[in-house]
Ligand SMILES: Cc1cc2nc3c(=O)[nH]c(=O)nc-3n(C[C@H](O)[C@H](O)[C@H](O)COP(=O)(O)OP(=O)(O)OC[C@H]3O[C@@H](n4cnc5c(N)ncnc54)[C@H](O)[C@@H]3O)c2cc1C
């Protein structure tokens with residue numbers, strides 16, 4: 023990289039990367055919990071993909087029953103801690119809260135959930151007893167990938183007595199929870215606390231183990247009664263323009279990964295940074311580059327603000343951090359001799375809708391211009407792992423390269439189930455957790471014939487009954 027942004031003081035790094043939604047002080051949490059109307063058939067619960075019984079866990083906060091509250095959350099969503107920190111709550115539970123209809127601030131469900139779950143992990147020595155390894159049922163399941171979908175599937179299967187092993191190619195488990203989520207939302211250390219809970223119920227982890235390379239799929243298939251695939255997505259899409267290989271061009275996932283695992287002052291960032299793409303990952307890359315000390319961060323997007331894929335609240339973070347958006351702008355080539363020196367762009371205009379239904383951007387002739395920069399971050403979304411799925415796993419994909427599944431998340435090979443980003447094309451942590459849980463029930467039904475009501479809301483009670491280790495003194 024030609025020019026590096028000046029280093030900040032430790033205090034500045036700490037301030038810039040502090041929790042974006044700080045925890046509630048206890049008294050405020052109780053006051054907020056008491057505002058809840060404890061609705062019957064609560065819309066907030068319906069809006070949560072994992073169907074946490076939100077009024078029930080909030081009610082328990084009002085009476086100081088923190089065990090019961092945490093238990094209600096974890097019953098439905100074993101990654102309740104990460105979801106409390108990273109969920110787009112305005113589009114899910116809080117967006118559905120009845121207070122919105124009364125022009126009143128919705129209940130701060132995310133922060134209340136965090137209050138409960140932080141208490142659970144802060145008291146781990148005592149609270150871990152709430153979950154015990156189940157009586158073994160003699161069946162084995164392998165999970166490929168160690169992200170949220172697999173953690174969820176493995177946990178709920180382990181509670182049913184399955185011997186579950188997670189195979190993951192990274193050094194540490196947790197998938198994007200450990201390697202991808204913006205540092206001001208959740209640290210890697212926090213993500214690993216949830217892994218500890220999954221490990222605590224007996225799930226085994228094999229790290230640095232890539233299926234298809236270190237372990238053959240045939241062996242896994244022979245040794246397991248079922249397989250869950252939670253491999254997420256692949257590398258960032260290429261720009262496909264000249265200069266892409268110059269030093270100073272990085273992809274967003276690699277940049278964010280460094281941010282999660284290095285000391286902040288050791289992460290290299292340019293003085294003038296251009297981020298290509300305007301999704302949620304682009305916001306994370308742009309804001310974190312700014313918070314690391316970049317003087318100017320420019321986000322280039324070939325459509326307009328109206329078509330931008332990022333959530334509005336994420337966009338607001340980028341604007342607050344004074345990242346500058348160039349709409350209707352596409353990169354044409356990256357300029358530089360030994361490293362990035364600038365980026366040549368072309369102005370765009372919107373044409374007729376393309377296959378995605380959005381207006382297709384078209385270049386405006388002779389509208390090229392150059393933006394000076396010393397770092398380019400590619401953030402055009404992640405590739406699908408089509409080749410791996412078709413050739414190594416031998417499974418069908420859909421026309422968008424996602425693993426093809428039926429309603430029960432069963433793939434074209436009846437022994438294989440799949441969920442999370444590799445199935446939905448890349449959504450949120452909570453969707454991956456919901457998939458993992460649903461796949462666990464489907465696998466259990468296939469192996470034992472026992473149907474664990476997939477459409478009811480409070481299934482984990484049934485799961486524990488089946489596992490004969492029910493311990494519901496807290497609920
Ligand atoms: C930069 C970024 C920021 C995000 N921020 C948010 C956010 O703020 N809020 C939110 O809700 N969601 C966010 N998401 C989305 C969220 O992280 C994902 O939806 C979620 O992690 C998907 O979980 P998963 O289990 O499907 O896959 P992943 O988390 O991707 O995990 C897949 C795992 O499988 C492993 N793997 C792949 N192939 C193999 C193989 N052959 N053998 C062994 N292991 C393999 C990978 O190494 C990885 O560990 C973000 C995503 C990104 C990229």
Ligand code: SF4
Nearest residue numbers: 058059061066119120
């Ligand atoms: S919709 Fe709002 S008020 Fe009703 S239970 Fe949910 S959080 Fe409470």
